[in-house]
Amino acid sequence: MSEAVAPDEVRTEELLITIIARLLEGSRLVAAGASSPIPGGGCLLARKHSGNAMRVNILGSRKYNLMTGGGVELFDWAGQGRLDAFFLGGGQIDGEANINLVGTGDYPNSDIRWPGSFGSGYLYYLVPRVILFREEHTRRVFVPKVDFISTPGVSDANTYRTGGPYAMVSPICLMGFDAKKRRFHLKSVHPGHTVEEVRDNTGFDFDVPDHVPETEMPTRTVLNEIRTEIAAEIAETYPRFAERVFGVAA
Amino acid sequence: MSGIVANDVDALAAMIPDGAKICVPPDYSGAAMELTRAMVRRGVRDLHLVCVPVTGMQGDLLIGGGAVKTIETSAVTLGEFGGAPRFQNALKQGSIRIMDATCPAVHAGIQAGQKGIPYMPLRGMIGSDILKNRSDWKVQQNPFSDDDDQIVLLPAINPDFAIFHGLKADREGNVYLGVRRELFAMAGASKQCLITVEEIVDGNLLEDPLLAPGTLPAIYVGGVAEAKRGCWPVSFWDEYGYDGEHMRAYIAAARSDDGFAGYVAEFVQGQAEAAE
Numbered sequence: 346m347s348e349a350v351a352p353d354e355v356r357t358e359e360l361l362i363t364i365i366a367r368l369l370e371g372s373r374l375v376a377a378g379a380s381s382p383i384p385g386g387g388c389l390l391a392r393k394h395s396g397n398a399m400r401v402n403i404l405g406s407r408k409y410n411l412m413t414g415g416g417v418e419l420f421d422w423a424g425q426g427r428l429d430a431f432f433l434g435g436g437q438i439d440g441e442a443n444i445n446l447v448g449t450g451d452y453p454n455s456d457i458r459w460p461g462s463f464g465s466g467y468l469y470y471l472v473p474r475v476i477l478f479r480e481e482h483t484r485r486v487f488v489p490k491v492d493f494i495s496t497p498g499v500s501d502a503n504t505y506r507t508g509g510p511y512a513m514v515s516p517i518c519l520m521g522f523d524a525k526k527r528r529f530h531l532k533s534v535h536p537g538h539t540v541e542e543v544r545d546n547t548g549f550d551f552d553v554p555d556h557v558p559e560t561e562m563p564t565r566t567v568l569n570e571i572r573t574e575i576a577a578e579i580a581e582t583y584p585r586f587a588e589r590v591f592g593v594a595a
Numbered sequence: 596m597s598g599i600v601a602n603d604v605d606a607l608a609a610m611i612p613d614g615a616k617i618c619v620p621p622d623y624s625g626a627a628m629e630l631t632r633a634m635v636r637r638g639v640r641d642l643h644l645v646c647v648p649v650t651g652m653q654g655d656l657l658i659g660g661g662a663v664k665t666i667e668t669s670a671v672t673l674g675e676f677g678g679a680p681r682f683q684n685a686l687k688q689g690s691i692r693i694m695d696a697t698c699p700a701v702h703a704g705i706q707a708g709q710k711g712i713p714y715m716p717l718r719g720m721i722g723s724d725i726l727k728n729r730s731d732w733k734v735q736q737n738p739f740s741d742d743d744d745q746i747v748l749l750p751a752i753n754p755d756f757a758i759f760h761g762l763k764a765d766r767e768g769n770v771y772l773g774v775r776r777e778l779f780a781m782a783g784a785s786k787q788c789l790i791t792v793e794e795i796v797d798g799n800l801l802e803d804p805l806l807a808p809g810t811l812p813a814i815y816v817g818g819v820a821e822a823k824r825g826c827w828p829v830s831f832w833d834e835y836g837y838d839g840e841h842m843r844a845y846i847a848a849a850r851s852d853d854g855f856a857g858y859v860a861e862f863v864q865g866q867a868e869a870a871e
Contacts, residue, residue, distance in 0.1 A: 380675060405623070407833065415776025416624070416648060417706070420699035424718060446670075448686075452724065453693050458683045461670030463649065466697030466726075467719035496697075497722040503743040504721045585675075 349562040352536035357516050358383055358590045359571050360535060361478075363563040364519055366390035368476055368512050372399055372429035376419060379405030382579055382586035384432040384478055386571070389578050393570060406582040420464060423471040426507065430474035433465050437491040438477060440549025441527045442498025442510040444469065445491035452493050462495035469496040470504075474511040482515035484548040499527050518543045519560055520551060528552055533560040599768035599813060600795060601820040607789045608633035610818055611756060614664075616643040618705070618754040618781050622651035622674070622829040625760040625775060627791045629822040632863045635660035643667070645754055647705055647781050648698035652829055652845065655679040658691060659855045660863070667694040667752075669701055676842040680849040695725050700732075700749050702777070707751035708784030714748045721745060756817070757785035760825045762834070764792045768813030769800040773832065779811060787817030791825040793834070 365387025369375055377385040385403050392399040402419070403409040412418040422428040436459045437445040446462045448455030469475055479486055500506045510522040513529060517538040520529045530552035534540055540557050563571065572591060580587035580594065587593040601607050607630055611617065620626060631653050639662045646654055646668035654671050657663050659681030671682040685691040700717055707715040714733075720726045721734060726747065737744040759778050761770040770790050772778045782788045788811070800810045825831075828838035828845070848854035 413774050413776070415774075415778075415780065416621070417699065417702040417777065417780070420702065424699075447695060447724075452728065453695070454686060454689050456687075458678075458686050460672035460678065461649070461668060461695060462697050462723075462725055463670050464698040466723050467699045467717070470719040470721075494722070494724040496719075496725075500722055503745060505718055505744060505746070 348564060350565050350568055352562055355562055355568060356590060358386075359563065359568060360560065361514060361516065362386040362390055362571055362575070363567060364514055364560065365476060365478070366394060368474065368514070369399070369430050370394070372474065374400045374402070374422065374427050375430040376402040376404065376422075376428060377432055379403075379582075381432055381478070382583035383480070384476070385582060386575055386579050389575050390567070390571060393574065403582050408581055420467055423468050423508075426471075428468075428472050430476065430511070431468050431472045432476050432478050433469060433496075434479055435477070435486070435491075435495070437486060437488045438479070438513070439488050439491045440529060440551065442477070442513075442522050442529070443491045443494045444477070444496050444498070445493045446495040447493040449492050465496040468508070469510075470500065470506045470508055472508040475508055476511055477513040479515050482517045482543070482546050484546060487547045487549060489548050498522070499524050517546070523552075526552075530554070531557055533558045535560045536562065599816060599819060600764070600766055601818045604630045604633040604791060604820050604822055604825075605637070607791070607818050607820050608637045608639070610789060611637075611639055613639055614641040614643075615639075615755040616645065616753075617756045617758050618645040618647050618752070618785060619650060619653055620647055620759050620775070620777055620781065621649050622653060623832075625772070625778060625831060626651070626653040626826055626829050627758050627760040627789075627822070628653060628656075628827060628829055629825040630758060630760075630789065630791050630820070631656055634662060635859065635863050640664075645701070645752055646671070647777055648696065648701035651679065652842065655681045655849065656863075658682050658685050659849060660859065663691050665692040665694065667696060667701070669696045669698045673842060673846060676837075676839070677846045680846060681855060694731075695728060697723075697725055700747075701752070702780070704749045704752035705780050705784045707749065708753040709780050712751060714750050716746045716748050718746065720747045752784055754781075754785040755787075757781040757788040758790075759788070760791045760822070760831060761811070762792060762832070763794050763796050763800070764790065764819045765796055765798055765800045767799055768816040768819055770811045770813075770816060770819060771800055771806055771809055772811050773809040775832070782811055782815040785815075788815050789817055790819045791822035792819060793821075793823055793825065795819075795821045
């Protein structure tokens, strides 16, 4: 039962949920956004593996809501040091882990305008494990230099910063980030993908160890958990995702 | 009816002069859409729109309707339905001024406004292009630290009007907002609130000990009007969800000037005719 299952049995979404759950291990309180079904699923799986000790807040969920203080409370948690992990995406992410959620081209009359920075300009500084998550791993996302810094990957020593980039998860690989070196490093490549493919699709340089392991697949037990309990829980907050990936109705 | 309870949303919209600074909540937190349509109908101009801390269709409709001069926000998006077409177009045309923020910075400005103090310090933002583009934000040394410790100071936000939708109001003008604390903060920071509700009820909400903690006292309220399903087509708390079909139709229409004009004719101007 504890053997990792064969890669062709595992959907990409299931692998990403597994990876995220591993990255959250040991957290006390984690939060995921309203439009983040895979991070949300990762949080719920991590919670299960913690014996339900981990607290999970999913924005927009009625069941996984731990707040009564209004829209500001999540940010107050981060300021208080209570929030251990959060997720950020980005229209562009560069090699120093700067994130751009605003747009491409000259600000403010952007060529492409994205919604905006949301809470990133704050949470990235104060949440110890910020997991960068994108479902698209291409050179248009992973750029040499972002066009607009919604929030910087690294700060000077005189800037109060207890948090920052902890890992970057994409459909083809897992990367870590070294704030001192201001560089990403490849941690593992998912089965069916190669280091060359990661290089070809990443617009910035990153460190590659001599031996790059293949990302570990979930065990049969974990995969079953994802497909039953976690899928049902995800369906409450992310019904369309649960329907599409797991065929589960809300 | 007279006094604090207005006859309809158009009476509330008439209270908002051109050039007013207004604040609105996110689309899911009680966006007063029927009042927003009335504002576009009335043809209000040059608003400074503060989104606490983000907006969606409400902001897009106001921008498309030519009501907005400046938007102060941490994001504008129609979420799972897509981007905000009129917002994106207005930025490309340079027809609105944007003050990009990050969510807790807007909340902090509102909190300062609520307390009547000039500013609120907040962590984060240093080294970002958000800060670089906000000449109204200052960075200063933390006066309580002996170390080099820079912190951002955000000026108080004091809108002329907070505009949102609540569940119910009594005839005194007390409004039940439940657990939506951000609406209370917006009310405290603003000179007055213009509020639509699902229903006007008999009695006094403050006399019910279960309702009182979730009730905004009338002292903050400039006007309230009944608007059943007043958030349509966006969602309202747990009361009703998005009208997904309409949201998608809006986005499709709002991608072009003509499409948006057609939408306004049908759903904004058209509604006034239906009400007459």
